[in-house]
Amino acid sequence: MPLFSxxxxxxxxxxxxxxxxxxxxxxxxxxxHPDGTAERFAWTDLQxxxxxxxxxxxxxxxxxxxxxxRQMDCIIPESADGFDTxxxxxxxxxxxxxxxxxxxxxxxxxxxxxxxxADDA
Numbered sequence: 001m002p003l004f005s006x007x008x009x010x011x012x013x014x015x016x017x018x019x020x021x022x023x024x025x026x027x028x029x030x031x032x033h034p035d036g037t038a039e040r041f042a043w044t045d046l047q048x049x050x051x052x053x054x055x056x057x058x059x060x061x062x063x064x065x066x067x068x069x070r071q072m073d074c075i076i077p078e079s080a081d082g083f084d085t086x087x088x089x090x091x092x093x094x095x096x097x098x099x100x101x102x103x104x105x106x107x108x109x110x111x112x113x114x115x116x117x118a119d120d121a
Contacts, residue, residue: 020032020033020034020080020081021080021081021082022076022080022081022082022083022086023082023086024082024085024086024089026043027042027043028040028041028042028043028044028045029041029043029067029074029076029086031074031076031080039074041067041069041072041074042069045069045070045071045072046067046068046069046118047068047069047070047117047118048066048067048068048114048116048117048118049065049066049067049068049090049093049096049114049115049116049117050065050066050068050112050113050114050115051063051064051065051066051100051101051104051112051113051115052064052066052075052104052111052112052113053104053107053108053109053110053111053112053113054110055108055109055110057108061077061078061079062078062108063077063078063104063105064076064077064078065077065078065083065086065087087101090115090116093116095116095117096115096116097114097115097116098115100113100114100115101113101115
């Protein structure tokens with residue numbers, strides 16, 4: 001299922017979106033879901049950082065940070081506790097495109113904004 005359709009289906013069913021908190025350390029990112037489960041995403045797996053927007057706002061979650069990895073992707077809604085701190089950390093990556101953040105935050109359509117790509121990706 002395409003990412004936009006999947007994100008929209010979460011909103012349409014009134015379900016709480018993916019995460020309620022996110023944190024990181026020198027090894028990677030930990031996302032904690034509303035049901036109490038947690039997932040770990042290793043920095044060594046990171047290939048791309050992207051912001052994805054939907055046309056569902058302002059009454060539904062409409063901005064998502066997507067960490068693309070070799071093995072898995074990690075989708076973090078803007079409302080997740082720790083989102084801003086993680087974004088500030090990511091902006092320190094070499095060649096991170098901070099203009100993409102500004103574009104994404106001003107977007108009201110279904111769109112993708114590439115912020116960073118690993119040198120070997």
